Amino acid sequence: MNIEGFEIIEKIADGSTGTVWKANQVSLNRIVAIKTLHEHLTGDPFAVEAFLTNARKGATIKDDNVIQTFDVSESNGIPYYVMEYVDGHTITEILESDDDLSFSHTLKIGLAIGYTLEQAWVNQNVIHTCLTPDSVMIDHSGNVKIAKLGHTTKYDASSVTSAISEGAFKDTAHYVAPEQATLEPHIDFRANMYNLGAILYYMLTGVKPFEGQDPIDVLQHQVSSQIKYPRDIAKDLPPAACNIIVRLMMKHPAHRYNNWEEATEDLNKALKTKMAIQAKLPENAVSTVINPKAEAAARAAKRQTAEHPGPILGVRVLAWSLLFIVFISLTIILYRSTARRRLAQTDAINNENMRAAAEAASARRRHEAQQNRRRPRRSQPAITHESSPNMDDDIDNSERMFELPDAYTARPLTDITPADDMEDSADDEGVDETGSENAGETSRLSEVKQEVLEHLMKRDISAAENTVSTALSGASSNTLSTELDKLQRLLQDMKGIEESILASFRAKVGETITIEHKRRDINIQIRSVDDTQINAVFLNKVGDKIYRKPVRITMAQLDPVEIINRMDSSGPQEARNAYKYILYSKMNNPAAAGSISAHCGALSDVFSSGNR
Structure with a gap:
């Protein structure tokens, strides 16, 4: 077999319509496979047309798992097409x-x-x-x-x-x-x-x-x-x-x-x-x-039919079954109605308590400002938050599909400078001026919390946990160890919240769901959920066609609004507040973040200082 531009190396296989050859494409110096139509079929116009049509149609399919077709031509009246050579079996x-x-x-x-x-x-x-x-x-x-x-x-x-x-x-x-x-x-x-x-x-x-x-x-x-x-x-x-x-x-x-x-x-x-x-x-x-x-x-x-052939018994069983189903349905409806009413009452009470706490905190700050207005000002660095990680890094085929909008780029909660009432005194920090050891512990705890905050603003709880664990291993006193233990437990509870959110997606594996992203609803089909990410297919409808693209979504890439909507009542309230504080910060909503900053457990002080 001689084909211009190719050096035939060996025959690979014979089929019903043609022969496959291993060859070297001289112009590109690459190994390819060539399929030629059997010579006895070249006189059949229908066989020739089918052979060429198959080659051209196969060339339109682009997939890493499909043997690609490069070219279609003929040599000495024998049609052939050039394919990707697969070194395998x-x-x-x-x-x-x-x-x-x-x-x-x-x-x-x-x-x-x-x-x-x-x-x-x-x-x-x-x-x-x-x-x-x-x-x-x-x-x-x-x-x-x-x-x-x-x-x-x-x-x-x-x-x-x-x-x-x-x-x-x-x-x-x-x-x-x-x-x-x-x-x-x-x-x-x-x-x-x-x-x-x-x-x-x-x-x-x-x-x-x-x-x-x-x-x-x-x-x-x-x-x-x-x-x-x-x-x-x-x-x-x-x-x-x-x-x-x-x-x-x-x-x-x-x-x-x-x-x-x-x-x-x-x-x-x-x-x-x-x-x-x-x-x-x-x-x-x-x-x-x-x-x-x-x-x-x-x-x-069959055995049951043989043992209970009587039609009357079957009718009775059916009747009792229907009555039982009706009873269970009514019970479920009544239970759900009662549960919704109780949940609404609980939410109203919680909202009222939150508003009261926020008003009390605001009044306290105004009173302290009036009492201490003439005290000298002490500078304090404002909390700054780094941009959230780009969701594109984990998307298959490097498709830029899930880019966070500008509104969710992390910014400082406020541009307000430190208040006039902040005094450079040891009492503000709870530090004994004569106790250098206590001052060192407080300074170290403050450094750890600031580093933890930086990780949390990147929505990287694991990195925050590592920071606390490192600090605990080097703690020099029981007091510092106790405070770091509190911080570690809070982070563990926040991690549990993430796990419960992933579990809510895991329960929908195999289903198509709607989630909020970039302030709009998108449809994804959940394929699997592991400990760190959601593997899904993004469904994009254009006209009458639906295009599908596999994507991987980490917790850091989920829309803050979607996470808040999925956050249930499990876990300590302080951990939920701390997690919501981070999300509100990402959404550039200082009012919402400030209303809960004082109720975030071991992070309340560092959160509150960013909302004064």
Whole structure:
């Protein structure tokens, strides 16, 4: 084979329509793969057009997990296209070489395939029409590379019959969805879910679905027969993975996952927690994979019917069940109504107490100012807050999506200079002028609190905790240690507040929610939540299309208003006040921050000094 501009190195593989070659592209001095159409097909205009159309369509899909198409041309009347060369092996080659794929590695491969097919379907309405272990490669770095995505494989009687007679359909049939096997004219992304389920079944058990059968028989079995539950073959498999395969390989497309997000979320859960997935399915849902739970439920239902055949008993049970449901519903409604009323009363009392405390503090400051107006002024540095961290640093693909607006850039709470009544005396700081040791302790405590404040204004509680821990290890007296202990406990409580907020997002994993960001509502779909961040998909609707972009959101990047709305009543009130003080400061709301500055526990003094 001679192609101008390329040095052919070796033949890689032969397929039903063409041959794949490894070559060197002379102009760029890079290794590529070239697929040429079989010579006996070059006289068939339909075969030539299909070959070129597949190449051009594949070139429109840009994804790190998809083998890229670089060029389409012809040489000596033979069409060809140039692709990215993958130095690796197909899944089939890996399994047939007796190389074991671990459980976690298998699910990671499944996740990569799922994410890639999701993007192809959502953004371009493209499915993979021939997804098998032979069309998925793993390179030597462990990356997944999918071949032929965007190519069209015809599923009509003549094409399938021809492929079977040529032997090209021998392995493909094991992974074909029932709707493909019955030559349905319209298939969608759910066929790829079935294909992926069959691939995972093979990877986890080492057995192909309906292995050992003739291709025509396999197609019939895909429609009407079942295969063993994976754990019946590989005893150590977690039920989570088995249940996912059961769901992916449902006979009817409507009984599979509603979308790729649901499927990948379950795969992610199974990978991280090995938690069993309990999907709610219609009673008539049948999977190609035998579901032991469904069979057990069916047997139990038959036994109950045999033991209680009388229709009168069934009517009585139904009637009592309805009465019980009505009773429980009324009880819940009454309880919620009472709870809301009590919560409203509690909020009113708390708000009144806060207002009274703020008014009392304001009156006290005015009185002290009048009594001490002639005292000499003592300079005191104003509290300054550094800018909040930019949310863009953690966003996949360096997309600048979540940039905090100017209104939330941290600024000093006030530009007011120190009041005239501030006197340079030891009494103001509670320091005995004759006690140099006490003065040193107070100075050290003040330094630690200022450093803690700087970290908190960056919304970095962990760094603040480290500062206090370091100071505690070097504390020279019990008095200083006691004060630092109080500060440490306050920070731990504030950390607990962050954990409860993350837990509120964790409860919504797999769901699409609306959050406030940059003073507007945005929609995100929660994929997972770990100890430090939220992994989600940002949903941006433009016209009739919805664009999706994976994002990672840390606590420091969450909108202050969103955090305040999610802050519940758990944890000490002083910790909640301290956390709210930081958020109000970020929002440049000195009035709100000042109203609670004196009620923030070990940080009350440093907060209050910034609001005088």
